[in-house]
Amino acid sequence: MAESRCGSEALLAMPEDVLAMISSLLRARDLCALAQTCRALHRAITLSEKCWLAQCLILPTSPPPHLLPVWRVSFPSYLLLFRFVLSLSPLLGLWAHQNPELGNAVLALWGHLPSLLAFRIIPQELPSLGLESGPLLFAPVFEILPNPQDCLSPPLFFLHGAGDSVHPGSVSMVHPDSNVLLLEVDAQSQSPSPPGFVRLSFGDRRRVLDFVAKRVRIAVPPNLASAPMLRHRDEDDSLLQMRMSWLLDTHKAHNGRIDRCVAESNLSGVGRKASDDSEVAGNWRRRQPGFLHGWVFWVDELLGKSRSLNGTKTSSMNINGESKHISLQDFLRSGDTIGLSLRGAQMKLSTYRAWPNMHGNKFALYKLPMQKPETGREYAGLWGGTFGWPPGRASEDKPGKALFFLLLSYEESDGQLLLIATKILEGTHYVLHPNGSAMFIVKVGEPAVDPFPWVKDGDSHQVEVKHAYKGEGIANGYGFRYPGSKPGSLFVTHNGLIAFVWRDTKVVLTLERLNLEELLKKGERVPALPPIANFAYLTKSYSNVFAGFPSNPTYSS
Amino acid sequence: MATIITKEQQEKEKMVTLVSSDSEKFVVEQKVAEKSHVIKMVMNCCGIESPIPVRRVKGDILKSILEYCEKHSKGEAQEVMEKWDKEYMDKAEKDLVFFHDLMLASHFLHIQELVDLIAVTFAGMLKMKSPEEIRQKFNINNDLTKEQEEHIMTTFGWAFQPI
Numbered sequence: 001m002a003e004s005r006c007g008s009e010a011l012l013a014m015p016e017d018v019l020a021m022i023s024s025l026l027r028a029r030d031l032c033a034l035a036q037t038c039r040a041l042h043r044a045i046t047l048s049e050k051c052w053l054a055q056c057l058i059l060p061t062s063p064p065p066h067l068l069p070v071w072r073v074s075f076p077s078y079l080l081l082f083r084f085v086l087s088l089s090p091l092l093g094l095w096a097h098q099n100p101e102l103g104n105a106v107l108a109l110w111g112h113l114p115s116l117l118a119f120r121i122i123p124q125e126l127p128s129l130g131l132e133s134g135p136l137l138f139a140p141v142f143e144i145l146p147n148p149q150d151c152l153s154p155p156l157f158f159l160h161g162a163g164d165s166v167h168p169g170s171v172s173m174v175h176p177d178s179n180v181l182l183l184e185v186d187a188q189s190q191s192p193s194p195p196g197f198v199r200l201s202f203g204d205r206r207r208v209l210d211f212v213a214k215r216v217r218i219a220v221p222p223n224l225a226s227a228p229m230l231r232h233r234d235e236d237d238s239l240l241q242m243r244m245s246w247l248l249d250t251h252k253a254h255n256g257r258i259d260r261c262v263a264e265s266n267l268s269g270v271g272r273k274a275s276d277d278s279e280v281a282g283n284w285r286r287r288q289p290g291f292l293h294g295w296v297f298w299v300d301e302l303l304g305k306s307r308s309l310n311g312t313k314t315s316s317m318n319i320n321g322e323s324k325h326i327s328l329q330d331f332l333r334s335g336d337t338i339g340l341s342l343r344g345a346q347m348k349l350s351t352y353r354a355w356p357n358m359h360g361n362k363f364a365l366y367k368l369p370m371q372k373p374e375t376g377r378e379y380a381g382l383w384g385g386t387f388g389w390p391p392g393r394a395s396e397d398k399p400g401k402a403l404f405f406l407l408l409s410y411e412e413s414d415g416q417l418l419l420i421a422t423k424i425l426e427g428t429h430y431v432l433h434p435n436g437s438a439m440f441i442v443k444v445g446e447p448a449v450d451p452f453p454w455v456k457d458g459d460s461h462q463v464e465v466k467h468a469y470k471g472e473g474i475a476n477g478y479g480f481r482y483p484g485s486k487p488g489s490l491f492v493t494h495n496g497l498i499a500f501v502w503r504d505t506k507v508v509l510t511l512e513r514l515n516l517e518e519l520l521k522k523g524e525r526v527p528a529l530p531p532i533a534n535f536a537y538l539t540k541s542y543s544n545v546f547a548g549f550p551s552n553p554t555y556s557s
Numbered sequence: 558m559a560t561i562i563t564k565e566q567q568e569k570e571k572m573v574t575l576v577s578s579d580s581e582k583f584v585v586e587q588k589v590a591e592k593s594h595v596i597k598m599v600m601n602c603c604g605i606e607s608p609i610p611v612r613r614v615k616g617d618i619l620k621s622i623l624e625y626c627e628k629h630s631k632g633e634a635q636e637v638m639e640k641w642d643k644e645y646m647d648k649a650e651k652d653l654v655f656f657h658d659l660m661l662a663s664h665f666l667h668i669q670e671l672v673d674l675i676a677v678t679f680a681g682m683l684k685m686k687s688p689e690e691i692r693q694k695f696n697i698n699n700d701l702t703k704e705q706e707e708h709i710m711t712t713f714g715w716a717f718q719p720i
Contacts, residue, residue, distance in 0.1 A: 007695055007696045007697045007698065008695070008697045008698070010653070010654070010657045010695070011695060011697075013657075013661065014660070014661075015661070015664050017664075018660065018664055018672060018675075018676060021672070021673070021676040022676045022679050022680045022683070025676060025677060025680035026680050026683060026684060027684075030680075030683050030684055030685065030686070032713040033683075033686060033687060033688050033691060034683060034688075034691055035709065035713065036688040036701075036706065036709050036710070036713065037688045037691050037692050037695075037697045037699065038692075038697050038698060038699055038700050038701060039700050039701055039705070041697070042701070042709060152712070
């Protein structure tokens, strides 16, 4: 064996597979600390492929292991692949907005090729042969790709919009604990400047976002407009690759940056105040059935106030009585170019029954924390289904049942463990209850005594009830915004279904656990809304603004 | 502990002689030597009659490794073994040169259980340490200029975000 060896020399003599094994037991920050000790170790750690592959493999949010070699082709090293994955991981998961009230649920997930994709699930009816027979309708919202020129530069961002268009931009920052996803315009300059977008008035933010999105719009070529975005079959590979190459070439040719002077001359009324928004607001009002609610925001804006969606008002003046807003002119002059950007931010948000209280004046999506099932909390996660029994199928006499997605989470209240089923998607023609309503809440510690009303399921098999819990289901209350509740029971059947039965009416909501990623792979893409509305739909609406397909869903069985 | 045993015993059990790089001889049971995948292959190929040279491992390291292999060939209860492993590693990591050579030798001899144990111990020495603490622990000279340190900090800053 070698003679007396210590210090960096000893560490450098370590076989690479041992180093990889040690790496798999450390966090990235430990490896980076080791790389900062001396030149030789810095070189060894940064060049070690096995070390960073090990880090990718232990990162719980990594893409599936079989995709890592596929992704590696797009990065100079596993270190930079790891960095891409780590920095974007906070964006993975389910995001929502209060509007429209039928549901605005967006799932962000890794693509087959190196990318993060976000899809909106469209409020819809249950497919005639059940959810598994599909297809689930979805619309693309945005996608993020690594920057091929320089993997240390911000990732590339593409917002999707109506008419099969993409709108290139970049990812400005992702907070590790991001709970709000913001669509912004950033003004870049050579010298670091504070982010000004958040200090613009709502009207100015909307105006500059609309201007940039329109200006950077690129139509997707017809041969790629219908190309798959997720890999469902082997034959998808070539189209996925073609689509990715086109996006990268497009971003190289049109990076989505607009010269400041061009922006200034086009937004020539930059000195205008929010009152000029009335024309645009009018257009919105004419289009939306719930325009009165939308109008409230505009009135607040005119009065210099902002309002959160559940009604909490905050003044836009600071304690010295000075306006918090900066002018659009000052914002544009803070940089040399402007462009679309996506920012993952952490904000202090209050929640009510597992639903975040959202801002009415931010172009934002809000994270829905998804609890993992564990002992004693087995039903946490995403469930989908319809009203009626037998489950999962539209019957001949009642076709077109509304599909519901519910997020089930546990919350402790007054020493009791509650299971809360939050509505995140409702496929009715006109909304029944506010988005984010608790469709039912059951007490985990209180078994139900009522019997399950049905003996057999749709296949004439005997139904065996494993567990039953006492609780309350949603009911009409004081207007739309404040639903009431009526007693009922949650039944868990032998085949993993859950069914909430309202005691008096015997109305039943039957649910099965969802694998949204798999449903999306087999799903059907529908056209996206115009880009800004496709990201955050800020106007109150009670109908399906995402799809104009005919529907006649039924409420009860 | 590698045991030197009598001729009678050697006849009773299947014994094998291993010779370290500094010519130290160790006579051990075949099942103990078999813990090393490399030695097992040599025994399968060349038999156990002649002494097997372990040229890349010094006597003190081979002795310690055989001590580990002997203990791990007895099939004792898991909690007994975990306690023993901990004491074995506590002793080994006191001398970093010895510890490092033990790691290289166990890797060379392909004793996966021991490589795993050493990797876990090694990772424990690095966890949650600052660059300066690691330098002190492993006696590393810092040859980075201030500019290089700043550059590294900039390029690795992302890793210091909590996951």
